[in-house]
Amino acid sequence: MTIRKFAALAAGTALLTLAAGSNAMAEDSVEVLHWWTSGGEAAALNVLKEDLESKGVTWQDMPVAGGGGEAAMTALRARVTAGNAPTAVQMLGFDIIDWAEQGVVANLNDVAEEEGWADVVPAALQNFSKYDGNWIASPVNVHSTNWVWINKAALDAAGGKAPESWEELVAVLDKMKENGITPLAHGGQPWQDATVFEAVVLSLGNDFYKAALNDLDPEALGSDKMKEAFDRMAKLRTYVDDNFSGRDWNLASAMVIEGTGGMQMMGDWAKGEFLKAGKKPGEDFVCIRFPGTQGSVTFNSDQFVMFQVGEDKQKAQKLMASAVMNPEFQSAFNVVKGSVPARTDVPNDAFDDCGKKGMADLAEANSGGGLFGSMAHGHGAPAAVKNAVNDVVTQHFNGELTSEEAVEELKNAVAAAQ
Ligand code: GAL
Secondary structure, eight states, rough: OHHHHHHHHHHHHHHHHHTTEEEEEEEEEEEEEEOOOSHHHHHHHHHHHHHHTTTTOOOEEEEEGGGGGGHHHHHHHHHHHOOOOOOOOOOOOEHHHHHHHHBEEEEEEEEHHHHHHHHHHHHHHHHEEEEEEEEOEEEEBBOOOOEEEEEEEHHHTTOOOOOOOOHHHEEEEEEETTTTSSOOOOOOOOOHHHHHHHHHHHTTHHHIIIIHHHHHHHHTTTHHHHHHHHHHHHHHHSOOTOOOOOOOOOOOOOOOOHHHHHEEOTTTTHHHHHHHTOOOOTTEEEEEOTTTOOTOOEOOOOOEEEEEEOHHHHHHHHHHHHHOHHHHHHHHHHHHOOBBBSSOOOOOOTSOOHHHHHHHHHHHHHHHEEEEEEEETTTOOOOHHHHHHHHHHHHHHTTSSOOOHHHHHHHHHHHHHO
């Protein structure tokens, strides 16, 4: 379904609800804290805004820029401390559990039960949508982080074959360098460095990823394999331009879109930027799994966590929780966002080839034991550990630590953060 058709349908539903006399009142509003400020992200968020507006719910925007959401979580802390929580907050994995433990989130059991969420939301997501057996959040998508986005013309100029192994990846990057472009478009921010790092770790084996970045096993964290992961990071650093430090992820995507950069290693929110720029998968850009991670997926799911709000806001809050879970909405939203639906019953018809691949990969990884929480995006471990990993990875990527030192630091920092 196209977005326009979906919007028309949503508007129609709103009219029917109005006629039935149970519509949201004009003053119903939701205040939503989120970090979707890039072009592609904002376009996706608009699908939700328009849907809610068609249901008579006014949208009060509270954007806090910063990929990965760290700044948004800081802003949230200030609001909750002041006793003035927003209605709904975009959030990832373990942060959701942290906030639930504070006793400040709402209970969505009535909507969830009425709409049968338990039957359609994958268990890996329910682990974070529920706390103590109660629904507290509506999952809006499943992103995965082990993707590479390649400029098609740059790939053709580098031999035309998408790399399937580390060696092939290095060969393509070398060729792109020879061709005079920045082979690896990258933004030097800790969460971006960590996004590449976790793909590298995954490429060294499913068991290794799970042991190191989900189970936090000191042996795996301090292993020779981990040194190899850091060596590979140091190699990747040689393909990045000199101006990468602090660059936002969507500006790195823009380099690949324009062809000044060859490829970007980034979660599938990057696809949202390509689409927003009018680029077509297969024609203008190519999406592949990070070489060596085919069949496996590191996932993160954006969820809207509902906070405890006054009675006057609760009706709109529940409307929003329900709207996010609507299957047609999940299709329309995720087609634009680059992610895939958080429900198992949404058809893939409206998705492009990368989206269809994303859905198929997720199903394959889920049934084949290759689905893991993304460390860089809050689904591997709580924030304290995530931040400790990010710090070490960034220091090493910036040449402040050798690979040997990074392995030792990683093991110690993860132990100290638990
Ligand atoms: C991720 C989030 C995505 C996207 C990305 C960059 O953590 O799940 O939805 O927004 O950050 O901002």
